[in-house]
Amino acid sequence: QTPKPAFKRVMLKISGEALMGDQGFGLHPPTVQRIAREVKVVHDLGVEICMVIGGGNIFRGLAGSAQGMERTTADYMGMLATVMNALAMQSALEGLGVFTRVISAIRMDEVAEPYIRRRAVRHLEKQRVCIFAAGTGNPYFTTDTAATLRANEMACEAILKGTKVDGVYDKDPMKHDDAVRYDSVTYDEVLAQHLNVMDASAIALARDNNLPIIVFSLDEPGGFRGILAGEGTYTKVH
Numbered sequence: 001q002t003p004k005p006a007f008k009r010v011m012l013k014i015s016g017e018a019l020m021g022d023q024g025f026g027l028h029p030p031t032v033q034r035i036a037r038e039v040k041v042v043h044d045l046g047v048e049i050c051m052v053i054g055g056g057n058i059f060r061g062l063a064g065s066a067q068g069m070e071r072t073t074a075d076y077m078g079m080l081a082t083v084m085n086a087l088a089m090q091s092a093l094e095g096l097g098v099f100t101r102v103i104s105a106i107r108m109d110e111v112a113e114p115y116i117r118r119r120a121v122r123h124l125e126k127q128r129v130c131i132f133a134a135g136t137g138n139p140y141f142t143t144d145t146a147a148t149l150r151a152n153e154m155a156c157e158a159i160l161k162g163t164k165v166d167g168v169y170d171k172d173p174m175k176h177d178d179a180v181r182y183d184s185v186t187y188d189e190v191l192a193q194h195l196n197v198m199d200a201s202a203i204a205l206a207r208d209n210n211l212p213i214i215v216f217s218l219d220e221p222g223g224f225r226g227i228l229a230g231e232g233t234y235t236k237v238h
């Protein structure tokens, strides 16, 4: 008998870059499909799943403004990029028979549902994966903050942040062989030591609402399911 999953409702946050595979830019459909399969396995356990996907594989507001674009316009472009990623994930999940809704913080009714909190909760209760797109709908924020905001609104038990590495390290493990992974770390330590988990406003919002963040490797097959089964390596921020 399969043990009960550790959480009933979670927020899975992934960066846009997770969808680009080995390409330097954009969407790599086989990679999107691979992640969708990871999500389906957890969905099949009966876990209610929210997702927020970044947009950095297509456009980042800061990069645009560094090249002379007006910052808020560039940020709106970044938010639109997240909608494309959300649609790609929707397509991949539905291809596997998982029902989904893309819910946009910016109205675009032909493409996605508008965000109505109680409606989104209902979708979750009906086992639909809710993919929250267009960030918070506001410039100057990131999709990490959007994930934290929606996770709070949806009463998720944790944010599961899927990255390239299996947790939070004292320094970049891609660059330093002697980097040490934390099993657990507090929100305040993340903020004080500028550990690379999420941006400061997202961490503060999680801290103020006691929402744990679990950083794990999405490159590891079965990694997402492992977290729900209490297995594998990860860092818990709490």
Ligand code: UDP
Residues within 6 Å of the ligand: 014, 015, 016, 017, 053, 054, 055, 056, 057, 059, 060, 061, 062, 074, 075, 076, 077, 078, 079, 081, 082, 134, 135, 136, 137, 138, 139, 140, 141, 142, 143, 144, 145, 146
């Ligand atoms: N963005 C924004 N407000 C939000 C969320 C995102 O303005 O609430 C914009 C911002 O320009 C950001 C871009 O969307 O650079 C893409 O999101 P993010 O950088 O968080 O993506 P990730 O790094 O996770 O791929």
